Amino acid sequence: MNKFEMLHQQSQPLLIANVWDAESAKRAERAGYQAIGTSSAAVAAVLGYEDGEHMPFEELLFMVKRISASSSLPLSVDIESGYSRDPKEVAANIRLLVDLGVVGVNIEDSRVTQTRALMDKDTFAASLSEIMGHLRASDTQVFVNVRCDAFLLGLDDATAEATKRAESYQSAGADGLFFPCVTAESDIEAVVTATSLPINVMAMPDLPAFDTLSKLGVRRISMGNFAYVSISNQLEKTMKNISLKGDCSALFVANDL
Known part of the structure; x- marks a missing residue:
């Protein structure tokens, strides 16, 4: 287990500072954070793009290179849907990030066309399994945090859908699971119980306090954009x-x- 993985096993949840450029990364390190992660929406906005893979991957690489060079903190990168529909290409993109010093990635189970929508659970899980296979075959060491958007999209059956997907994504090889916009304690408890993987939640106005999240079993808290x-x-x-x-x-x- 590497250092970044170990940070998900602390007595208190790992608080990730979401950054968007070299300066914000430096400030997070000075503020005493243990790790940083990019926000795809924030990085895109800095460069004048909308979120949803409108920013060319080459420009993301440039930003990540500068962020990684500016801080000694473990860095996780939000790669949205992987910047490809081909699992082999997604794995290749992840390897390019790892070559820059990245230790973790977020990859999401929704895609943006005209609007954002969830992918079919089994289709996404099969793709994830193939991505993880390519990474293992190349001995690429990276923490893959899978983002499930059931709560973000406000599904009526968000909790039931999220727990089903948690089991499926764990079986496909995910290292962690991220449920943005989950805030109710009962929903958080449900997704934590559904898997043995570390659970990541995101800052929201009504997100419970960190001590409560810790008691519920949350392992990671991030800030989004x-x-x-x-x-x-x-x-x-x-x-x-x-x-x-x-x-x-x-x-x-x-x-x-």
Whole structure:
């Protein structure tokens, strides 16, 4: 078990700082985080793209290279659906990231065409199994965190669908499972119980406190693109204040830490 895997077995959940560029990675390391992960939406937004694999993979590689070079923290990368429909190509993409120092990836079971929709469970599980097979064959050491979007998409039967998929994805070789937008304690308990894999949840306004999540068996907490959105909103507010006040004092207001 490598260092990043071990971080998922602590007494308290691993808190991942989701970053979008070299500077945010440096700040996360200075703030004392144990690991960082990219937010696909935030990285895309920085470069002027919409989320959903609209950003060319080559540009993602460039951003990851700069982030990896700027921090010594373990880095996981959100690769959305893998930037290919071919499992062999997805595995090749993951290997390119590992060559840059990446220790983990997130891959999701939904795809964006006109709208975001879940893939068929068995189709995705078969693809995942093939991806994992290619990675093992090339002795690629990487933590594959599979994102299930049942709660994110607001399915009426989200909990039942998520637990079925948890079992299927574990059998296909996933190292961890990520359920963005799950917040109810009963739902979190259900997905934790459905698998022996470490469970990742995401920041939401009504997400339970970390101590509660720990008691429920959650092993990893991430931020999505919300840190990026918060910083961007503050930047816009500062820019407006400068224009409205007719001076630059807003740039020099002390921020208490």
